[in-house]
Amino acid sequence: MATEANGAEEGGLVFHPMDQFIVSPLFGDGAVNMFTITNVTLWMAITVLAVIGLLVVGTSRRAIVPSRAQSIAELAYGFIYKMVEDVTGKEGVKYFPYIMTLFMFIVLANFLGLIPMAFTTTSHIAVTAVLAMAVFLTVTVLGFVINGASFLSLFWVSSAPLALRPVLAIIEIISYFVRPVSHSIRLAGNMMAGHAVIKVFAGFAAIAAISPLSILAITAMYGLEVLVSFIQAYVFTILTCVYLKDALHPHH
Amino acid sequence: MATETTAAAGEGLATSPETAPGMPQLDFSTFGNQIFWLIVTLVVIYFILSRIALPRIAAVLAERQGTITNDLAKAEDLKKQAAEAEEAYEKALADARAEAQKIADQTREEIKGQVAEAQAKADAEIAAKTAESTKQIEEIRASALSNVEAVAKDTAAALVAALGVSANQGEIDKAVDDRIKG
Numbered sequence: 154m155a156t157e158a159n160g161a162e163e164g165g166l167v168f169h170p171m172d173q174f175i176v177s178p179l180f181g182d183g184a185v186n187m188f189t190i191t192n193v194t195l196w197m198a199i200t201v202l203a204v205i206g207l208l209v210v211g212t213s214r215r216a217i218v219p220s221r222a223q224s225i226a227e228l229a230y231g232f233i234y235k236m237v238e239d240v241t242g243k244e245g246v247k248y249f250p251y252i253m254t255l256f257m258f259i260v261l262a263n264f265l266g267l268i269p270m271a272f273t274t275t276s277h278i279a280v281t282a283v284l285a286m287a288v289f290l291t292v293t294v295l296g297f298v299i300n301g302a303s304f305l306s307l308f309w310v311s312s313a314p315l316a317l318r319p320v321l322a323i324i325e326i327i328s329y330f331v332r333p334v335s336h337s338i339r340l341a342g343n344m345m346a347g348h349a350v351i352k353v354f355a356g357f358a359a360i361a362a363i364s365p366l367s368i369l370a371i372t373a374m375y376g377l378e379v380l381v382s383f384i385q386a387y388v389f390t391i392l393t394c395v396y397l398k399d400a401l402h403p404h405h
Numbered sequence: 406m407a408t409e410t411t412a413a414a415g416e417g418l419a420t421s422p423e424t425a426p427g428m429p430q431l432d433f434s435t436f437g438n439q440i441f442w443l444i445v446t447l448v449v450i451y452f453i454l455s456r457i458a459l460p461r462i463a464a465v466l467a468e469r470q471g472t473i474t475n476d477l478a479k480a481e482d483l484k485k486q487a488a489e490a491e492e493a494y495e496k497a498l499a500d501a502r503a504e505a506q507k508i509a510d511q512t513r514e515e516i517k518g519q520v521a522e523a524q525a526k527a528d529a530e531i532a533a534k535t536a537e538s539t540k541q542i543e544e545i546r547a548s549a550l551s552n553v554e555a556v557a558k559d560t561a562a563a564l565v566a567a568l569g570v571s572a573n574q575g576e577i578d579k580a581v582d583d584r585i586k587g
Contacts, residue, residue, distance in 0.1 A: 176435035187437040197446040208458035
């Protein structure tokens, strides 16, 4: 990257682990407006292409005995479908396409972000906050639409002693509103931290004596990040299912 | 960590104006851009999934499930058919065996009957022959007796003649008959 080249010219160790997250216009050097085509646009488009490649092109043969791509598509489908059904019950199945959209976007964006020189769209709090807020608002609205005012019984722990209930209600309400924050920061934080750490190790590789160790560390971190990419997508999705379950069945 | 990063980034900013200050994640000027493209992406993915991908995968899975169920049912059917065929074969075998037994019994009875009939016929023939023979023997005996009488009378007449006594045939016959009876 250009900034790294600058650092090398200065001589000595200069780390720019966060430079990989800079949003910059793809064409020209102008300011980033709302509709500017940026590296975010590029990598989100690649994510869409990956979704098409896996779930549409991969399954185009509709084979009874699936090919590899079709197997992966079917596995992903079965994995999320079963998750939605297990967590939210039969009534939740109609929200399966939304949850599948979230999962496919996050898991593919995470994996694509691991390609060297790639931009990780899910490492940005703006992206994950929108995802989390979308889930939070949808679930809250859905809870009130389906259950009416009795949705508020989610905060009224009827199994606890009466004296404790108001205290618990306050805690429940706080935890409810903290959900989108933790939901979004967990994903963005995990993605950002992993990529930054890899970059820091890469910076150390400039010193000849440490470089073998550094490369080994990068390899290990990369393996861990592959795992984290999937796990964070899974966690985000299953938490979405759990929140959806609260909206469908608010009574404890 | 945060201050270090900020310091490093600030340093970078000093040397190269392209570098963003602090965490690029907190550069609010890019938020609108990211959110806009994220929403576009999510809508596109949602329509691809809900219109094309998910119905297709669901259809493939259902079709596979159907094929498996059909094959299982077919296998069950074929197994039943095989069992039925075996049963029919066993039954045919048992029938044939019973039929053979019956035919053998019948033949045996027939032969026994024929033998008995032939034996009875032979017995009857033997009996008839015996009776006939007995009759013939009786006849022969009777004729022999009458011959003896005639010979005796002739011999007596000859003896009387030889003795020179004249006597008529009637007296001689009477005397001989008396002797034979006596």
